[in-house]
Each structure stands twice: as C-alpha cells, then as structure tokens.
Amino acid sequence: MSLFSKENGEIFKGPLNLNNPVAVQVLGICSALAVTSQLMPAIVMGISVTAITAFANVIISLLRKTIPNRIRIIVQLVVVAALVTIVSNILKAYVYDVSVELSVYVGLIITNCILMGRLEAFAMQNSPWPSFLDGIANGLGYAFVLVVVGFVRELLGFGTILGFQIVPDCCYMENGGLYINNGMMTMPAMALILVACFIWVHRIVNEEKK
Amino acid sequence: MGLKKILDNMKPTFSEGGKLSAFGSLFDAMETFFYVPNETAKARGAQIHDAIDSKRSIFFVVIALIPALLFGMYNIGLQHYQATGEESTLVCNFVYGLLAMLPKIIVSYLVGLGIEVAIAQYKKEEVHEGFFVTGILIPMIVPVNCPLWILAIATAFAVIFAKEVFGGTGMNIFNPALVTRAFLFFAYPAMMSGDKVWVNENYMDCINGTIDGYSAATPLGQLAAGEPVSYSAMDTIIGTIPGSIGETSVIAILIGAAILIWAGIASWKIIVSTFVGGALMAYLLPYAGAENFEWWEQLTVGGFCFGAVFMATDPVTSPRTECGKWIFGFLIGALAIIIRVMNPGYPEGMMLAILLMNVFAPLFDYFFVQSNINKRAKRAAK
Numbered sequence: 001m002s003l004f005s006k007e008n009g010e011i012f013k014g015p016l017n018l019n020n021p022v023a024v025q026v027l028g029i030c031s032a033l034a035v036t037s038q039l040m041p042a043i044v045m046g047i048s049v050t051a052i053t054a055f056a057n058v059i060i061s062l063l064r065k066t067i068p069n070r071i072r073i074i075v076q077l078v079v080v081a082a083l084v085t086i087v088s089n090i091l092k093a094y095v096y097d098v099s100v101e102l103s104v105y106v107g108l109i110i111t112n113c114i115l116m117g118r119l120e121a122f123a124m125q126n127s128p129w130p131s132f133l134d135g136i137a138n139g140l141g142y143a144f145v146l147v148v149v150g151f152v153r154e155l156l157g158f159g160t161i162l163g164f165q166i167v168p169d170c171c172y173m174e175n176g177g178l179y180i181n182n183g184m185m186t187m188p189a190m191a192l193i194l195v196a197c198f199i200w201v202h203r204i205v206n207e208e209k210k
Numbered sequence: 211m212g213l214k215k216i217l218d219n220m221k222p223t224f225s226e227g228g229k230l231s232a233f234g235s236l237f238d239a240m241e242t243f244f245y246v247p248n249e250t251a252k253a254r255g256a257q258i259h260d261a262i263d264s265k266r267s268i269f270f271v272v273i274a275l276i277p278a279l280l281f282g283m284y285n286i287g288l289q290h291y292q293a294t295g296e297e298s299t300l301v302c303n304f305v306y307g308l309l310a311m312l313p314k315i316i317v318s319y320l321v322g323l324g325i326e327v328a329i330a331q332y333k334k335e336e337v338h339e340g341f342f343v344t345g346i347l348i349p350m351i352v353p354v355n356c357p358l359w360i361l362a363i364a365t366a367f368a369v370i371f372a373k374e375v376f377g378g379t380g381m382n383i384f385n386p387a388l389v390t391r392a393f394l395f396f397a398y399p400a401m402m403s404g405d406k407v408w409v410n411e412n413y414m415d416c417i418n419g420t421i422d423g424y425s426a427a428t429p430l431g432q433l434a435a436g437e438p439v440s441y442s443a444m445d446t447i448i449g450t451i452p453g454s455i456g457e458t459s460v461i462a463i464l465i466g467a468a469i470l471i472w473a474g475i476a477s478w479k480i481i482v483s484t485f486v487g488g489a490l491m492a493y494l495l496p497y498a499g500a501e502n503f504e505w506w507e508q509l510t511v512g513g514f515c516f517g518a519v520f521m522a523t524d525p526v527t528s529p530r531t532e533c534g535k536w537i538f539g540f541l542i543g544a545l546a547i548i549i550r551v552m553n554p555g556y557p558e559g560m561m562l563a564i565l566l567m568n569v570f571a572p573l574f575d576y577f578f579v580q581s582n583i584n585k586r587a588k589r590a591a592k
Contacts, residue, residue: 178359184397193371 003129012133015141022145022195023202027113032146032195033188035105039162042150044091044098046143048106052083053115054135059083060123061131067124076119077110084109114138149194157185236327238336270473271343274466275520279350281462282455283307286354289452311455314349317358321365322348329374338379340386340526341369347387347520350456351513351561352394356401364393384568385527391561403431403557428452429511430550434557439503446510457516467519476523479532480539484518485509487543495551508547517560518543527568534574542567 002008021027028049035045059079060067067075088106091099099106109115118138123131154160159167159181171179184190224237287303287310298306322341330337348365372389373382395402429439429451441451449459457463470476492508509515522528522542529538542563549559556562 178357180360180398180400182363182397183399184393187396189396 008130008133011130012137015134015137016144017141018206020141020145020202021114021117021138022142023199025114025117026199027117028142029192029195031105031108031112032142032149033191035102036146036150036153036191037157037186037188038101038154038160039147039150041098041101042146043143044095045102045105046139046146048087048091049109049112049114049142050136050139052080052087052109053118053139054132056080056083056115057118057123057131057135058128060119061126061128064124072124073116076116080110080115080119114142145195145198148198149191152194153185153191156182157190236331236337267473267475268339268342270469270475271520272346274469274473274475275343275346275350275456277462277465278456278459278516279311279346280304281449281459282350282457283311285449285451285458286310286455288450289354310354311349313358314352314356314361314455315346317362318348318365319345321362322369325366325369325374326378329378335378340373340379344368344386344390347456348390351387351391351454351516353402353454356394360394360398360401364390364397367393380526382526383572384565385521385524388521388561388565388568392565395561428557429507430557433497433503433511433550434554439507443504443507443510446507451511453511454513454516457513460510460515463515463519470519470523475525476519477525477528477535479535480523480528480542481518483536483539484522484543487540487545488514488518488547489543491544491547491551495547497551508550512550512558513560514543514546517546517564521560521564522567527571529571529574529578531575531578533578534571537574538567538571541570 015021018024022029022032031045031049036042056076056079060076063075063079084107087109088099091102091106118135122134126134151161154162155166159165159172159179167179167181169175173180182190220237284300284304284307286307287298287305288307290306291298291303319341322345323337326341327337348361348368352361368386368390372384372386373379376382391402427435427437427440429441429446432439445451446458447460449462451458467476467481471478471481488509489506492505496505497503518539522539529535542560545563545566546559549556549562553559
C-alpha cells in the first residue's frame with residue numbers, strides 16, 4: 001500500500017469533515033469549552049492535541065502486537081502521559097504566557113476522549129503510517145472547531161483577535177459610542193452554544209452527503 | 211364585515227402558488243389574530259370544544275399585564291423627574307414613560323416576531339401565538355436605560371436558543387422572556403445592575419445609549435450593599451421605586467394576577483406556593499444589618515411579585531400535575547430569597563430561581579405521574 005493511496009486519503013479526510021471528532025462524535029467538548037475564550041490558547045491547544053494524538057497513535061501502533069490485551073489501557077495511558085509531559089514542558093519553555101493561560105488543561109489532554117478513542121479504535125488495529133495520518137487528521141479536526149469557536153469568542157467577548165484590537169476604541173460606550181463587549185462570550189456556557197451552532201451549520205452543509 | 215372581506219380577498223395572493231406566498235405565514239398570523247380560524251380539528255380521539263383558541267387565551271395574559279405596564283410607564287416619568295428635581299404632573303410623567311417604553315416594545319416585537327415568522331415560513335408551519343406575551347414581557351423586565359440594540363440581540367438569542375431549537379411555542383423548557391433577561395444579565399452586566407440604569411436621563415439618550423444616567427439604587431441594591439433601605443413599605447407596595455419597568459408596583463401586579471386567575475390561565479397554586487415559600491425563607495433568613503426592613507417586605511421589592519404572577523405561572527414551563535405545582539412554586543419562592551440573601555453576587559434571585567425550577571418541572575411531573583400509576587397499580591393488584 002503506497003503512502004498516499006486512496007484508503008489513506010479517506011483516513012485523513014474523514015475526521016476533518018464527515019467524521020469530525022467534535023462536531024460529529026461530540027468528543028473533547030470539555031477542553032473545547034475551557035480553552036477557547038481567546039484565539040491564541042485555542043490554536044496552541046489544537047496543535048498540542050494534534051501532535052500528541054499523532055505520536056501516541058504511532059507508538060501504540062508499533063507496540064500493538066506486543067501489548068497484552070488485559071493491560072492495554074494502562075500502556076496507552078503511560079504513552080499519552082509521557083507525550084503530554086513533553087508537550088507541557090515545551091510549551092512552558094517557548095510560549096510561557098499561553099501555557100499559564102492553558103494551566104491544567106494541557107495536563108488534562110490525557111483525559112481527552114479523542115486520544116483514547118483513536119488509540120482504542122484505530123491504532124490498536126492499524127499499522128503506524130495510517131495511524132499517524134488518523135492522529136493528525138483527528139487533531140486537526142478538533143483544532144478547527146477550537147479555532148472557529150475561539151475566533152468568535154475573542155472577537156465578540158473582547159473585541160480583539162490574537163490580542164489585536166479589532167473593534168475601534170471610539171465605538172465603545174465609555175468613549176461615547178454604542179458598543180459593549182458581550183460578557184457572556186467569555187463564559188464557557190456560551191462556548192457550548194457556539195459548538196452547538198457549529199454542529200448545526202455542519203449538519204446543514206453535509207445533509208446531502210450522508 | 212369590512213375587514214373580513216379584505217382578508218378573504220387577499221388570501222389567494224398569499225396562499226401556495228400566489229404572488230406573495232413568501233409572506234404566507236405573516237398573512238396567516240394576521241388573519242388568525244383578527245378572526246378565529248375556520249378549520250376545526252379532525253374528529254379523532256378525545257377532544258374538548260371551546261370557543262377560545264390559544265391566540266384568544268394568550269390575549270388575557272396581555273390584558274393582565276396592562277396595569278403593570280401602565281404603572282411602569284408612569285413610574286419611568288416619575289423617577290426621571292424626581293432625579294432631575296423638576297416639577298411634573300401625572301400626565302407628564304406618563305407621556306415621558308410612554309415615549310421611553312414604546313421603542314423597547316416595538317424592537318422586542320419586531321425582532322421576536324420577525325424570527326418566528328421567518329422560521330414558520332421556512333418550516334411551512336403556522337405562526338404560533340406565544341410571542342405576543344413574551345414580546346410584552348421582555349420590555350417590562352429590563353431596566354429603562356437598556357440600549358435597544360442590546361435588547362434586540364437578547365430577544366433574538368432567546369427566541370432562537372430558548373424556543374425555536376426546542377420546537378417552538380409549547381415545546382420550550384425555559385421561559386423565553388426570562389432567558390432574554392438572563393442573557394442581558396450575564397452578557398451586559400453593566401447595563402443590568404448598578405444604580406445608574408434605573409432612571410432614564412432622556413428618552414433620546416436611551417436610543418443613543420449613553421450610560422451616565424441619574425443614580426438611584428433599588429431597594430435590593432441597597433440591601434446587597436448592606437445599606438439601609440431608603441424606601442418605605444408603602445413605596446414598595448405602590449411601586450414608586452426604581453426597578454425594572456413592570457416589576458415595581460405590587461398593586462398593579464396583583465390586579466393582573468386577579469385577571470389571570472379569573473380567566474383560568476395562571477394557576478393560583480403556583481402563585482400562592484411561591485409566596486409561601488418566599489415568606490418562609492424571608493422569615494428564616496433576614497438580611498444582616500437591615501434594621502428598618504421587615505421580613506415580609508422581601509416579597510414586595512424586586513421582581514418577586516412579577517415573577518411569581520407572570521413568569522412562574524407560564525403554562526408551558528411549569529408542571530402540569532397539581533402536586534408538582536405546589537412544590538414548583540414553593541421552591542421558586544424559597545430559592546429566590548436564598549439567592550438574594552446568601553449570594554452577594556446576585557442581588558435579585560427571582561430570575562435564576564424560576565429558570566432553575568423550569569428545568570425541574572418535567573421531573574416533578576414525572577415523579578407524580580409515576581407515583582399515581584404505582585398507587586393505582588397496587589390498588590388494582592389487591
């Protein structure tokens with residue numbers, strides 16, 4: 001089987017759209033609510049989960065024939081925990097501000113259902129290269145939802161994008177304008193509603209394809 | 211009948227295949243608003259024949275709201291002229307309040323009905339009547355200085371996310387008017403609390419949205435801040451105090467309650483049990499350091515009466531079982547006072563208490579229906 005065969009293409013495309021881990025499988029919702037109040041943490045979180053899912057998938061796929069079936073969850077957890085620790089330290093070293101903002105949610109990637117789901121459902125049965133593609137695609141599918149929700153929440157909740165002021169200062173009510181930032185957007189409750197809206201649009205768009 | 215004839219002549223243009231069929235829902239809504247529809251339910255299953263359909267019965271609620279609405283308008287003017295220190299007459303107060311209130315009512319109806327009609331047209335259903343009440347309730351439970359665009363966003367949010375996603379009128383879990391207020395409360399806290407939002411500086415400024423109004427604290431605001439209440443019990447019962455537009459006057463609300471109970475729309479059990487629950491909690495949990503504030507005055511300030519009479523009794527979001535109604539009301543009253551007294555972040559607990567109990571209403575129903583079934587099953591087994 002060649003590296004970019006049709007089957008591998010399907011493995012890669014599925015999670016990005018028709019089998020999106022957040023919008024279709026409704027996994028990883030907790031962190032999608034917690035880290036998306038601004039765009040920057042959402043992007044970093046998306047990249048971290050993508051990297052961890054991809055490499056955990058590869059490692060478990062390599063080990064899949066040697067892991068005793070009865071302790072496979074423990075082995076999977078050890079691999080994921082090791083990768084999370086590495087990512088967490090890299091974040092602390094290079095993007096300290098963001099890692100402070102993400103706080104416990106980097107560590108909690110271990111409990112992200114997408115990871116365990118992919119390891120159990122895919123990496124345990126497939127060879128390393130398709131597993132790698134599957135991990136990357138699921139991570140990116142997750143990251144895409146995070147970025148969309150983070151974009152909307154930061155724009156409406158703070159009037160900024162990646163920290164740059166988008167809504168002009170003169171529009172704000174303190175300065176004699178009309179506009180006020182929507183405080184609800186900064187709360188996780190609104191992220192849940194935005195994820196719901198994303199799913200809504202996703203279903204309308206994909207109605208014919210199913 | 212001139213109007214009937216005009217409507218009948220217009221009908222073909224708006225029905226399927228007609229020139230203006232895109233506005234069919236709107237036409238249908240207007241037609242059934244003026245006249246009882248001709249169609250009757252198909253003869254299938256058990257039915258109750260009644261001359262008034264839900265569009266007519268919902269109108270009793272609007273009529274019941276009118277005393278509170280009129281008083282609210284008068285009070286807007288009164289509070290304004292008291293704050294500015296100008297002399298004013300009763301008529302002057304009222305006209306001032308009317309001008310401040312009208313844009314809010316128009317915006318709330320335009321946005322809410324616009325969305326409802328659009329969705330009804332899209333789903334090819336008839337427009338339901340529930341928004342007639344919601345549309346008048348929304349302007350009555352916001353502060354007078356709330357900017358119109360914020361009101362429009364909140365109304366749209368409530369109609370879409372509290373009502374239409376659940377399947378429209380009659381299917382909603384939460385009271386849409388309260389969801390509007392909750393959205394405003396959490397999204398724009400500066401516009402919903404504090405002492406600057408209750409007195410309108412100028413009704414034109416309300417459109418422009420400047421927030422430097424005259425300051426006047428509500429009794430609940432003073433209590434939450436641990437200050438002595440500067441309004442007498444008489445003020446709070448008549449309603450000449452700052453507060454959301456419809457909520458201040460106990461007398462006007464009780465007139466509304468009488469109309470609702472007489473028309474058989476609101477359940478007196480919910481109203482009574484809400485007051486019982488509230489009174490009990492208010493007696494047990496007095497405010498610390500508020501000497502000139504009797505425990506029963508808790509029930510006369512803030513949105514307690516308005517919530518108990520017009521919000522808790524919403525037939526859609528309250529329990530159907532009679533025992534459920536008693537518990538539902540009691541817990542609303544008790545929780546409202548607990549939130550008021552124990553939680554410094556929320557001076558007013560009525561909105562949150564009702565929304566919370568809305569969630570539990572189906573559970574109460576389930577519990578009582580099941581226990582009834584079990585009781586009868588046991589009796590049958592004997």
